[in-house]
Amino acid sequence: MAGTNAETLYSVRTSYPDVLQIGRDCTISLPVSRSGSTVAPSAATVAVYGPSGAAVVATTSASIVDGVATFTIAAALLTGEGDATLGEGWQEVWTLTLPDGTVRTYDREAALARRPIAPALEVDDLVDQYSQITAIKGTIDLQTVIDATWGVIVRRWIKSGNLTYLVKSPYILGDCHRELALARFFRELYQLRNSDNYLQLATTHQREYERQWGEVNVTTDYDHDGRVDDTERRERPALLIQPNVMPSPVPISSSRFGLVRGGGWKW
Structure with missing residues (x-):
């Protein structure tokens, strides 16, 4: 279900899973919108879990940058070893306080790669x-x-x-x-x-x-x-x-x- 009919229905833009890169700081975000405009949360937290289900990033406050909840995962946590193994099965869990007064929790899939690909077209x-x-x-x-x-x-x-x-x-x-x-x-x-x-x-x-x-x-x-x-x-x-x-x-x-x-x- 998509929430209740008494609550505002927000759109969460996740075009495809985040692909984190081993050994470098990686910035993640969760854009929320309504009626074509960005909806800025008043507060946000994020937790990041590896494929084993263990928290690589325990629940912590996220920044609000240009109206979007944003967090940078330190390179030291993206080792490719232990709970931070390479591959799919990673999960971001975002909790946002939104303008209608509700606190919503959203999931976003992720993966950890040695070298993510980029478009070859310019x-x-x-x-x-x-x-x-x-x-x-x-x-x-x-x-x-x-x-x-x-x-x-x-x-x-x-x-x-x-x-x-x-x-x-x-x-x-x-x-x-x-x-x-x-x-x-x-x-x-x-x-x-x-x-x-x-x-x-x-x-x-x-x-x-x-x-x-x-x-x-x-x-x-x-x-x-x-x-x-x-x-x-x-x-x-x-x-x-x-x-x-x-x-x-x-x-x-x-x-x-x-x-x-x-x-x-x-x-």
């Missing part, structure tokens, strides 16, 4: 595909698009039964991330400009994203030693079948949509 990669993208983007922030679609990639990876922090070749995800980012960008541009060219581009990139996802194969580090387990073995995510999304027979470079990758506009 704004310049989008410019490489469409050289005039910055000229026509209007109010759309390309970095926000990259960040949002990275969250989609991570959640899909997890849903397919995989763990991101075991991946040793994250660049492999770059192509599908690029296609998803472009699909989102052109979908937003279509909403702003109401041009069928943009809608067709969004559809084409969405289909190409699905095709690229089907080609993903990565090297892994299951024993957490920081090195590839088997240089001759690559793993693929379980495919999530989406019957209404089929690979596109139309090359992305087709100029009939008004754009050519790496080229200029054709109006």
Whole structure:
């Protein structure tokens, strides 16, 4: 259940589990919102538990930074040994005093990794595909698009039964991330400009994203030693079948949509 109908329903933004890194200070937070605005708690505590269930961080006060409950876990606690073992099964327990006077407790999953992965995509990669993208983007922030679609990639990876922090070749995800980012960008541009060219581009990139996802194969580090387990073995995510999304027979470079990758506009 989501609380009672007599209480305010707050949203807790946890796009995907926190991945802590061994041997360095790691800052965690729990953003809460309502009606599109951040809801600042008047007080907050947090406890962090390792996979064994033992407290790595006993319940302690958290800071409120820009309206968000925030806490930094000291590097000395993230050893990869004892109760602070590498892998999944970590849990953050946040207790917040919220503006409606209630005290709410929220869980957030976490993991401890030797080297968490990061996106391989940057704004310049989008410019490489469409050289005039910055000229026509209007109010759309390309970095926000990259960040949002990275969250989609991570959640899909997890849903397919995989763990991101075991991946040793994250660049492999770059192509599908690029296609998803472009699909989102052109979908937003279509909403702003109401041009069928943009809608067709969004559809084409969405289909190409699905095709690229089907080609993903990565090297892994299951024993957490920081090195590839088997240089001759690559793993693929379980495919999530989406019957209404089929690979596109139309090359992305087709100029009939008004754009050519790496080229200029054709109006």
